[in-house]
Amino acid sequence: MRFFENTKIDFISKRRVAYIFSIILILVGIVALIVGPKFSIDFTGGVSLELDMTAPTPEHPALSIDQVRQVLIDEGITDVEIQTIKGSDDQVFFLFKTQKVDDSFEVQTEAGQDEEEESFVSTARIINLMRTHFPEYTDKPGFIRLQEEVGPRIGEELKGKAIMAILIALLGIIIYIWWRFEFTFGVAAVIALFHDILITVGIFFITGKEISLAIVAALLTIVGYSLNDTIVVFDRIREDLKIYRKESYSSVINHSINETLSRTVITSLTTFVVVFCLYLLGGSVIRDFAFALMIGVIVGTYSSIFVASPLLVEFFGKRQTTRKGGIKKR
Amino acid sequence: MKNRKFRNILILAVLLVTIYFLIPLLPIELPDFWTDRRVRLGLDLQGGMQIMMEVDHHELPEAERDDAVLSAVEIVRNRIDQFGVAEPSIQRVGRNRIMVQLPGLQEFDRARELIGRTALLEFKLLATSEQIDQTRERLDQYLQENIDDYPFLDRFVLHEEDDPMRGILEDEEDDEFEEVAGDIFSRLTSSQGMPMMVSNQDLPYVQRLLESESFMENIPSGLMLALERENRLDPRADRELFVLLEKTELTGNMLENASVRIGDGTDLQSPNRPYVSLRFNREGARIFEMITGQNIRRRLAIVLDGVVYTAPTIQDRIRGGEARITGNFTLEETQDLVIVLRAGNLPAPVNIIEERTVGPTLGADSVRSGLSAALFGLIIVMIFIIIYYRVPGIIANLALIVNMGIIMAALTILGAALTMPGIAGIILTIGMAVDANVLIFERIREELKSGKTVRSAVDAGFSRAIVTILDANITTLITAIVLYQFGTGPIRGFAVTLSLGILASMFTAIVMVKALFEAVITNKNRTELSI
Numbered sequence: 018m019r020f021f022e023n024t025k026i027d028f029i030s031k032r033r034v035a036y037i038f039s040i041i042l043i044l045v046g047i048v049a050l051i052v053g054p055k056f057s058i059d060f061t062g063g064v065s066l067e068l069d070m071t072a073p074t075p076e077h078p079a080l081s082i083d084q085v086r087q088v089l090i091d092e093g094i095t096d097v098e099i100q101t102i103k104g105s106d107d108q109v110f111f112l113f114k115t116q117k118v119d120d121s122f123e124v125q126t127e128a129g130q131d132e133e134e135e136s137f138v139s140t141a142r143i144i145n146l147m148r149t150h151f152p153e154y155t156d157k158p159g160f161i162r163l164q165e166e167v168g169p170r171i172g173e174e175l176k177g178k179a180i181m182a183i184l185i186a187l188l189g190i191i192i193y194i195w196w197r198f199e200f201t202f203g204v205a206a207v208i209a210l211f212h213d214i215l216i217t218v219g220i221f222f223i224t225g226k227e228i229s230l231a232i233v234a235a236l237l238t239i240v241g242y243s244l245n246d247t248i249v250v251f252d253r254i255r256e257d258l259k260i261y262r263k264e265s266y267s268s269v270i271n272h273s274i275n276e277t278l279s280r281t282v283i284t285s286l287t288t289f290v291v292v293f294c295l296y297l298l299g300g301s302v303i304r305d306f307a308f309a310l311m312i313g314v315i316v317g318t319y320s321s322i323f324v325a326s327p328l329l330v331e332f333f334g335k336r337q338t339t340r341k342g343g344i345k346k347r
Numbered sequence: 348m349k350n351r352k353f354r355n356i357l358i359l360a361v362l363l364v365t366i367y368f369l370i371p372l373l374p375i376e377l378p379d380f381w382t383d384r385r386v387r388l389g390l391d392l393q394g395g396m397q398i399m400m401e402v403d404h405h406e407l408p409e410a411e412r413d414d415a416v417l418s419a420v421e422i423v424r425n426r427i428d429q430f431g432v433a434e435p436s437i438q439r440v441g442r443n444r445i446m447v448q449l450p451g452l453q454e455f456d457r458a459r460e461l462i463g464r465t466a467l468l469e470f471k472l473l474a475t476s477e478q479i480d481q482t483r484e485r486l487d488q489y490l491q492e493n494i495d496d497y498p499f500l501d502r503f504v505l506h507e508e509d510d511p512m513r514g515i516l517e518d519e520e521d522d523e524f525e526e527v528a529g530d531i532f533s534r535l536t537s538s539q540g541m542p543m544m545v546s547n548q549d550l551p552y553v554q555r556l557l558e559s560e561s562f563m564e565n566i567p568s569g570l571m572l573a574l575e576r577e578n579r580l581d582p583r584a585d586r587e588l589f590v591l592l593e594k595t596e597l598t599g600n601m602l603e604n605a606s607v608r609i610g611d612g613t614d615l616q617s618p619n620r621p622y623v624s625l626r627f628n629r630e631g632a633r634i635f636e637m638i639t640g641q642n643i644r645r646r647l648a649i650v651l652d653g654v655v656y657t658a659p660t661i662q663d664r665i666r667g668g669e670a671r672i673t674g675n676f677t678l679e680e681t682q683d684l685v686i687v688l689r690a691g692n693l694p695a696p697v698n699i700i701e702e703r704t705v706g707p708t709l710g711a712d713s714v715r716s717g718l719s720a721a722l723f724g725l726i727i728v729m730i731f732i733i734i735y736y737r738v739p740g741i742i743a744n745l746a747l748i749v750n751m752g753i754i755m756a757a758l759t760i761l762g763a764a765l766t767m768p769g770i771a772g773i774i775l776t777i778g779m780a781v782d783a784n785v786l787i788f789e790r791i792r793e794e795l796k797s798g799k800t801v802r803s804a805v806d807a808g809f810s811r812a813i814v815t816i817l818d819a820n821i822t823t824l825i826t827a828i829v830l831y832q833f834g835t836g837p838i839r840g841f842a843v844t845l846s847l848g849i850l851a852s853m854f855t856a857i858v859m860v861k862a863l864f865e866a867v868i869t870n871k872n873r874t875e876l877s878i
Contacts, residue, residue: 018735019792069708104712141456159708164455168700171399182833189825197818231768234838237830238775238845241823245779248822249786252815280782280789287731287785288778291724295774298723300716302391302709302767310775 021279028274029267032327039212039324046215049222057229060176062169063116066140067162068147070154071108079109080154088150089143097143102301110162110301113143140164179233183214186237190244198251201332206247209325213243213316220312226305235309242288242310243317246281247325253277254326266333270326278322285318351862358859361753368756386759387434388450389766389840392714394707395450396458402443404695415694416443423447423462425690430461430683445697455704457683465652465696466687468599470638470670473646473658474570474590479543482567482590486532489565494527497562499555503528532556538585545574547583569593576654580675589655591648596638601631603668605688607681616659616673621681623672623688632668640664651684717770724777725751732781736788739878742863743784746855750780753851754844766840776848783820783856787812792878801876805868809861816856820849 058065072079082099089097102110144164148155187207194203214236221228253273261269292314296307371377371385390397402419404412416439423445424437436448452458474482490497494504504527528534535553538546545553556562557572566572575587604626610617627635638647639661648658649672656672672684729747733740754773758765791808799807824846831842868876 067709159706161455161704162706162709164702164704164706166699166702171701178833182829186826186829189829190822193822193825230834230838234768234830234834234841237826238841241826241845242775242779244822244826245782245819248819249815252818256811276793277789280785283735283785283789284778284782287728287781288775290727290731291720291774291778294724294727295720295771298716298720299771299774300713302713303717303771306768306771310771 019279020282021275024275024278026275026278027271028322029271029327029330032323032330035323035327039216039320042216042219043212045223046217046219049219050215052222054218054222055225055227056172056176057227057232058114058116058165058167058172059230060172060179060228061116062167062172063114064140064143064167065163065165066113066143067102067164068111068113068144068155069104069108069157069160069162070111070147070151071104073153073156077153080111080151082111085111085147085151088146092142092146094142094146111147113140140166175230179230182233183237183240186240187211190240194248194251198255201329202251202255205325205328205332206244206251208328209247209320210240210243212320212324213239213313216316217309217312221309226308229305231303231306232309235306235313238310239313239317242313243320246284246317247321249280250274250277250321250326251329254329267330270330274322274326281318281322285314289314354858354862358862361854362749364760365749365752365756368759369752372755384759386755387762387764388710388714389764389769389837390448390450390703391705391767391837392710392717392765393451394453394705394710395448396452396455396704397449397702398447398459398462398699399440399701400445400447400463400697401700402445402693402695402697404443407695411694412443416445419693419695419697420445422690422693426461426686427458429686429689430458432458444700451707453707457679459699459702461683461686463697463699464687465693466599466690467652467692468602468688469595469650470597470635471571471591471593471595471648471650472638472642473648474592478567478570479590482570482572483533483536483542485565485567486562487530489562490531491527491529493561494531497556497559499552500531503531503534536588541585543588543590544585545588546585550586553588573648573650573653573655575658576651576656576674578675579677579680587655587658589648589658591650591655596647597627597631597634599688599692601627601634602688603628603631605685607678607685608671610673616671620673621676621678622674623676623681623684625670625672625688627668627670629668632666635668635670636664636666713767713770717767717774721770721774721777724774728777728781732784737877738867739784739788739791739864742860742867743781743788745863746784746852746860747777747780749859750776750848750851750855753854754847757847757851758844761843763843764840765844766837768837769840769844772841772844773848775845776852779823780848780852780855783812783816783852784860786815786819787856787860788878791876795876795878801868804876805864809857809864813857816853820853824849 070080070085082101086097086099089095089099096115098112098114100112100114102112104110144161187210190210191203191207194206217236217239218228221232226232250273253276254270257269257273257276258266261272264272289311292307292310296304296311299307368384368386371382400423402416404415407415420437420439424435427435427437427447427449432449432452434450436446438446440446447462449458490500490503494500533542535549535556536543536545538544538549553574557574563572569592571591571593573589573591575589577586578584602625606624606626607621608624609621610619612618616622643661643663646658646660648655649670650656657674659673676684725747729744732743732747736743751773754776755765758769787808790812791804794804794807795801827842827846827849831839831846834842
């Protein structure tokens with residue numbers, strides 16, 4: 018069995034269409050970064066809590082979000098985001114999230130101006146309220162499933178670290194490709210990577226999903242994956258440029274993309290399938306992470322064919338129309 | 348030929364080591380030395396608690412700060428060891444932070460309190476009744492004059508608004524029509540007419556006053572205020588507010604031991620109740636004897652972290668260096684007290700700046716869903732590969748399974764924990780490990796198409812694809828290493844499994860698949876290859 022045997026698709030001539038498409042998506046990503054995507058408590062500081070409040074018997078009515086919210090509001094706790102998650106066997110898990118600092122007891126006055134910057138609506142308070150108001154729903158050994166409190170200072174530090182990590186990874190890659198290929202390839206690859214990251218962030222922005230620590234890890238993985246894809250094509254371009262010395266850049270690059278097309282599609286397909294399984298079956302903890310990877314696999318595959326390789330044509334084409342040894346020999 | 352022999356031995360060795368480390372995962376009886384080396388589950392999969400603490404050493408001189416953090420790590424470690432948690436991890440992070448990981452733990456609240464408290468034990472004498480009266484008068488007067496600094500005490504201000512005359516005399520300055528009570532502090536601290544007792548209702552106000560520096564500055568010099576500890580058995584009970592001499596008579600440094608005791612039925616102080624028995628070292632005992640001898644009929648407060656635990660009246664000179672902390676304790680409370688007293692006090696206060704806990708049910712759910720995602724993904728990919736490549740596909744699938752095995756074995760050898768993102772890393776590897784094989788197979792197909800013989804097509808396919816595989820995987824490895832440096836806990840787990848997966852897939856594709864290819868296909872001197 019085989020896909021894409023002897024394809025001769027002219028990718029290069031259609032590159033302008035792809036550029037426009039990419040630029041629109043990138044703009045969304047840039048807007049997302051300017052407006053500010055939704056950061057999770059990993060980066061903003063705050064509290065996140067998952068409680069198992071499944072009805073103890075079928076006779077008990079299931080708790081509603083409004084019921085739970087009312088309890089908090091009565092205690093002066095507002096600005097808490099509440100969601101429910103359905104578990105297996107009809108379990109109902111309540112997810113509480115807030116980035117708000119606790120000021121329920123009076124307002125922080127000048128008199129008490131100590132350095133207590135890190136006080137939140139504590140998880141302990143929410144837990145106690147739930148225990149007192151819904152004793153039957155909360156009296157079980159696995160009641161607390163997840164409890165996270167992050168100080169705002171930690172979050173701020175982590176944000177800086179995450180940006181550094183992404184930049185260092187990109188720098189390392191550009192140096193490696195520069196060494197193995199030549200600088201032009203490195204620049205094209207890194208542009209494609211920025212493209213992938215921006216588009217993923219943009220899609221997270223549009224879908225209203227939070228950027229958490231795990232999502233940053235996913236972004237870095239996308240960088241690795243997309244690059245993997247790009248390099249396979251680049252590798253072939255490097256090889257073909259040596260073989261077809263008389264052909265123009267665009268026809269050689271077109272040829273290389275077509276040659277590697279079936280590999281590109283198969284690998285993307287298998288990777289997408291496993292990531293999709295992770296998305297469907299991996300549970301709530303990992304769902305957004307898998308979602309980011311899914312976008313990444315699609316965008317990464319697209320960018321190696323429609324962005325990274327055509328960019329080489331732009332760069333080389335500017336330099337010379339007829340080729341004479343522009344490529345390092347290896 | 349020699350090369351090939353070496354290669355076969357290498358493959359065999361890797362397989363044997365992998366199998367050795369995978370066997371303990373099977374549900375069979377094995378000797379201990381074997382089962383001890385089983386892959387460890389991360390906090391997020393087995394449940395547990397992770398706390399990041401910051402040592403607040405800004406009051407210490409620069410030279411002592413480093414030592415303070417180091418000794419804080421040791422003290423926290425001692426406390427946890429005595430609390431009893433399997434495989435805890437206590438590490439210093441950065442300059443003044445301590446990361447504590449307690450896998451499998453479920454008593455979150457108790458652990459938090461145990462780890463985070465300073466546990467500074469001090470013995471202080473109570474002020475005389477004249478001093479107490481003087482303190483109350485001074486504070487009453489101070490609050491009356493400075494009520495504007497404490498808006499939360501608004502209810503003690505009598506606003507003229509309630510006055511019917513108010514309507515006529517508008518426009519005048521507000522302040523002139525306010526009357527401030529002159530006994531605010533006394534009123535806050537006389538629950539049901541008992542002096543220096545604080546009712547549960549007034550407690551938050553008193554606590555806020557105690558936090559205010561400018562308020563505390565107005566306490567007569569040489570004296571200090573401290574609240575009685577919360578009664579766990581009756582949290583709404585009144586609490587006594589003590590006026591103590593600032594001078595510390597004796598500290599926990601001179602303790603030799605602390606232990607939990609239970610008073611017998613005839614015990615007047617704590618009949619049938621648990622209490623903590625303290626034993627001083629020789630010097631501590633001498634000082635204790637002196638203090639008790641000189642202050643008969645006065646009260647001596649035992650203060651832990653600024654909170655009074657008990658304040659008995661000294662009846663007689665106490666020889667032998669034994670003291671008791673009594674009160675309405677739960678057994679758990681006395682046990683925890685003993686742990687912190689034995690481990691000693693932290694050199695500086697610590698603040699918990701990050702805390703993450705995962706309950707055992709979420710962990711178990713994650714393991715289950717992670718496994719099923721991995722299994723489904725693996726099966727679908729394997730079926731696809733067989734349909735697409737046939738015999739070579741079977742070889743690739745074999746390599747894939749060995750690949751998974753190597754990752755698990757390597758995790759065990761490295762002692763790294765398997766986390767949920769780690770499982771995600773393995774799953775991602777399933778997809779990417781296939782890639783190396785796809786690259787090789789596609790290349791062989793091309794070479795065959797260009798008219799080469801099976802043998803030379805296979806050789807050319809491997810040697811050309813290897814360059815690409817190395818280039819493509821090394822860049823992914825770079826990102827994985829950066830990820831490892833940047834991340835903590837779960838993220839690191841992901842970086843580790845991803846890196847291992849990449850290395851394992853390079854090994855299986857370049858070494859193992861090639862060997863199998865040669866054994867199964869080329870040796871028969873085939874002229875055709877279905878790929």
